[in-house]
Amino acid sequence: MRKLLLVILLFAATCSYAQNRKLWGAVEVGYGISLSDKGDAYDVSYGSDHKMAMSLIRALLGYYVTPDLSLGVGIGLNSYTQLEGLNTLPVFIDVRYHPFTNKRFLLNGDIGYNLATSENNKDGKWLFDFSFGYKLLDKRISIIPAIGYNYCSYSIDGSSKMNQSRHSLFLKVGVAF
Numbered sequence: 001m002r003k004l005l006l007v008i009l010l011f012a013a014t015c016s017y018a019q020n021r022k023l024w025g026a027v028e029v030g031y032g033i034s035l036s037d038k039g040d041a042y043d044v045s046y047g048s049d050h051k052m053a054m055s056l057i058r059a060l061l062g063y064y065v066t067p068d069l070s071l072g073v074g075i076g077l078n079s080y081t082q083l084e085g086l087n088t089l090p091v092f093i094d095v096r097y098h099p100f101t102n103k104r105f106l107l108n109g110d111i112g113y114n115l116a117t118s119e120n121n122k123d124g125k126w127l128f129d130f131s132f133g134y135k136l137l138d139k140r141i142s143i144i145p146a147i148g149y150n151y152c153s154y155s156i157d158g159s160s161k162m163n164q165s166r167h168s169l170f171l172k173v174g175v176a177f
Contacts, residue, residue: 022064024072025177030056032150032170034080054150054168055079060094067103070096074110078127078152080166087118088152090127104135108146117154125153125163131172144174 034052056079062072072094080086092112099107108131114124131148150168 024062024064024070026058026060026062026144026174028056028058028060028076028172028174030054030170030172032056032168035167035169052166052168053081054166054170055081056150056170056172060174062094062096068098070094072096074112078114078150080152080168085118086122086154086166088114088124088127088154089116090114090124090152092127092129104138106133106135106144106146107131108133108148114152114154122157122164123155125155127152131170133174135176140177142174142176144176146172146174148172 032054034054056076058074058076060072060074062070064070073092074094075089075091078088078090080088090112092110095109097107098105108129110127110129112127114127117124128151129148131146133144133146136143136145148170150170151165152168153163153165155163
């Protein structure tokens with residue numbers, strides 16, 4: 001845990017001293033509820049008493065190509081819990097767009113791949129996120145709460161017939177430098 005905090009602090013320090021305001025970095029944490037109560041591979045329904053949950057922590061680094069559009073990369077840790085717990089290590093491309101003249105509103109999309117999972121018999125597959133956020137502070141450090149949708153897929157035992165997917169709605173808070 002100390003190593004993770006040290007990496008996050010070094011990442012934040014590097015980004016906060018960047019002279020170019022086009023370069024930015026962020027750390028995001030979030031929590032959500034899963035819309036997936038049924039396991040596709042085993043055709044098992046867990047029922048309404050066993051709602052699955054999703055949590056995430058991510059580090060991002062991006063660059064504003066235009067004043068309205070930013071491209072970046074990120075790495076994180078996603079956790080899907082309840083009955084069948086699964087942790088994934090996603091690597092993704094981050095796209096941020098400010099659709100209005102007020103630059104505080106932003107649309108955020110991530111697409112990537114889950115490099116690893118916490119289970120030996122599960123192989124990571126695609127990850128997709130979409131969120132809508134608002135910058136509370138537009139200074140050197142910004143706090144950005146957002147609401148969004150997450151899709152995660154993985155296969156069991158490397159079989160294409162045993163695919164699982166998780167659909168989640170989440171709230172996240174990002175600290176951007």
